[in-house]
Amino acid sequence: MNKLDIVDFKIINELQLDCKQSIKQLAQKVNLSVSPVHERIKRIENNGVIDKYVAIIKPELLGLKMVVYCQVKLIKHQEELFDEFEKYIVSLDEVLEASYIAGSFDFLIKVVLKDMDEYQYFVKHKISKLKIISNIQSSFVMSYIKCQTNINL
Template identity: 40%
Template sequence: MEKLDDVDKQLLRLLQQDAKLTTKELASQLGLTLSPVYERIKRLEGLGFIKQYVAVLDKSLLGQPITTFCQVSMRYHDKAFIDKFEEEVQKLEEVQECYHMAGQVDFLLKIHVGSLNEYHDFVKYKLSQIENIGVLNSTFVLKEIKHNLGYFIP
């Protein structure tokens, strides 16, 4: 993996804060000219440090104020069942994030819905229809204390 210099790190910090900054604005903040900043961005994209640019939306304004973390434990743990679960969960639009875990729980899902009734229907008609699920344990977010989309860059 290529090592990042201090300018690369500052550039990544700036883009994490506001990906709409123009190359001119970035150059000004970094004390560089346009061309080196443009080349650095292209290099960082090519190396995979920058995976994509997205707009962060307000879940409440979208009618999805309920955030749930759902722990899923499988009955059987062979490769075919794990692969099938991973394939099926990709199709569930309510699932924002899914992690394969080590420990007592097999998968952790982060889910956004509009109401508890919507979550009930999601579990009943979608999630529980995936073969081999043994136990579902849901936890509901009461208040979001910290939500940082960016990564710490030392």
């Protein structure tokens, strides 16, 4: 991977704020011409620093008003069980994020749903299908204090 310089970091910051801005607009903000900015973006993308470009939506405007963080503990630490959980959890549309964590639990998953009825269905008919889970502890988001996607460089 090529080393990033201060201009690359400025470009990355700008793209995180608005990836739909034109290269011309971006070039003006970083005080370069269009061609070098385009080349830098391609290099940054090719190095894997930028994984993908996405639209950030407001789930509540789509009727998805419940955000739940579930801490999940498996019955024991065994490679096959971790693999089984991972394979299953990535198949669930309600799950936005899933992470291996250290501590009392093995995984932390972020689930977005319409309401408590849908959460109950999720637990009863989807997540509890896995006999390898020994415990689930859920926390419900009441409101956000800070919610951002950009990493300030």
